Amino acid sequence: MTPLGGTGGFMEHKNINVKLKVWKQKNSQTAGRFETYEAKNISTEMSFLEMFDVLNEELISDGKEPITFDHDCREGICGTCSMYINGRPHGPWHATTTCQLHMRAFNDGETIVVEPWRANAFPVIKDLMVDRTAFERIIQAGGFISVNTGNAVDANAIPVDKDKADASFAAAACIGCGACVAACKNSSAMLFVSAKVTHLALLPQGEPERRTRALNMVAQMDKEGFGGCTNTGACEAVCPKEISIDNIARLNKEYLAAGLLSEK
Amino acid sequence: MNWSQLFTSTIGKKIVMSVTGLFLITFLVVHVGVNGCIFKDAIDSSDNGDMFNRAAQFMARNVVIRIMEYVLFAGFFIHIIQGLVVEFENRGKRKRGYEVNLGNRGSKWYSRSMGLLGTILLLFLLLHWWHFWIPSRFTHAGIEEPVLLSNGFIGHDMFSLMKATFSEWWIVIVYVLGCISLAWHLMHGFQSAFRTLGLHNKKYLNMVNALGIGFSIIVPLIFALMPLSFKLGWIG
Numbered sequence: 001m002t003p004l005g006g007t008g009g010f011m012e013h014k015n016i017n018v019k020l021k022v023w024k025q026k027n028s029q030t031a032g033r034f035e036t037y038e039a040k041n042i043s044t045e046m047s048f049l050e051m052f053d054v055l056n057e058e059l060i061s062d063g064k065e066p067i068t069f070d071h072d073c074r075e076g077i078c079g080t081c082s083m084y085i086n087g088r089p090h091g092p093w094h095a096t097t098t099c100q101l102h103m104r105a106f107n108d109g110e111t112i113v114v115e116p117w118r119a120n121a122f123p124v125i126k127d128l129m130v131d132r133t134a135f136e137r138i139i140q141a142g143g144f145i146s147v148n149t150g151n152a153v154d155a156n157a158i159p160v161d162k163d164k165a166d167a168s169f170a171a172a173a174c175i176g177c178g179a180c181v182a183a184c185k186n187s188s189a190m191l192f193v194s195a196k197v198t199h200l201a202l203l204p205q206g207e208p209e210r211r212t213r214a215l216n217m218v219a220q221m222d223k224e225g226f227g228g229c230t231n232t233g234a235c236e237a238v239c240p241k242e243i244s245i246d247n248i249a250r251l252n253k254e255y256l257a258a259g260l261l262s263e264k
Numbered sequence: 265m266n267w268s269q270l271f272t273s274t275i276g277k278k279i280v281m282s283v284t285g286l287f288l289i290t291f292l293v294v295h296v297g298v299n300g301c302i303f304k305d306a307i308d309s310s311d312n313g314d315m316f317n318r319a320a321q322f323m324a325r326n327v328v329i330r331i332m333e334y335v336l337f338a339g340f341f342i343h344i345i346q347g348l349v350v351e352f353e354n355r356g357k358r359k360r361g362y363e364v365n366l367g368n369r370g371s372k373w374y375s376r377s378m379g380l381l382g383t384i385l386l387l388f389l390l391l392h393w394w395h396f397w398i399p400s401r402f403t404h405a406g407i408e409e410p411v412l413l414s415n416g417f418i419g420h421d422m423f424s425l426m427k428a429t430f431s432e433w434w435i436v437i438v439y440v441l442g443c444i445s446l447a448w449h450l451m452h453g454f455q456s457a458f459r460t461l462g463l464h465n466k467k468y469l470n471m472v473n474a475l476g477i478g479f480s481i482i483v484p485l486i487f488a489l490m491p492l493s494f495k496l497g498w499i500g
Contacts, residue, residue: 087364113364183370186354227357228274231456234370246464253462259270
């Protein structure tokens, strides 16, 4: 489905009614269930999250419990929104976060199934909100460079190959939303970890901690309970920032080299 | 990091799968090369399987091949056990599945079905061993009469054993299905093995992808033609 498709003509504005089948769960300790809601008179120019805002306002005014979901910047750059919509992380549009998904992607009368990211490493906090602090701990394990503080260094002081800088930047575009984990049949976080490792491994600033970074981040990834990568490519297909699966191969190389060459 | 950690992490387990998988791929090249000698009979009807029997006899008396047979079994064993471990561990990482699955929108069905395809191949392998490896090495059932080869050696008449085995349609069909499973298994496994070993350069990845597709089609096709050729009377 194209960003302009779904309801007919080019950017045609109209109001639609959709039925929502949404996952409701009190907390990580209780069993959840699907509940059905009617979202009526929804503008096709609304974002998917705005549609949820409207629905939640109606639920609150009716004295019912609203649906809990994660959101922050609503500009597609923070990686906070996380909904598995009609069997796809972030919904039907390619390279789009849930907050940038618009209701023109859906047809009048359509039933939309909305689920949380499902992975043992991402336990449900409530409804559609999951705990993604496992990603934070992976970053803490090695997704950084250690530098002495002081005056800012001239940006051009260290020469960087343009192709490597571009590849590093492309990997750095990862917003850590977790769609890769959600889509992977193994709940693997390899695309996320590989993006973070690649981002720093290609730059001279990341060179000093290159080996320990790969080893420590993978060790933390395993500790958090993510699965292994079997190169199916589902992660790449759903990534809102189009992070390439080739980064995973690079992480494999970094990890193997670090494992074979480490002193300890 | 010690050696144990290197091979027991999620990446390490895949490295083991990759190395053993690539080793088994090299075995397939040897296997299809030796067994392909049966097709000499299609070109020269007087051959009567002599070229194949000579190749089989060479493999049986070559000390390097005999040693490599143990390495091969170790390769099979590790690949199968590790494959099952990886499959079940990964399945356990999502306690509750989705109401609506991503399915083919995100990946190819065969890349998601390596465990299933591998299990089918394991069952096929057991049958294959029962038909050929066990008679040739232990029981000699169906090859009791030794055959004098054109190079002066005396060997087992494996060609006749193949002919007799593939005289039944159900066996031919099972072997063809086994070859189809092998093709799909290789279609993903070939390129995935290189990625797991860290091949990330686009130039080489494109080459490996093309090579993998070619290998996945050609090798299983040659294997599948063997039972079909016997049954359809093209050879023998």
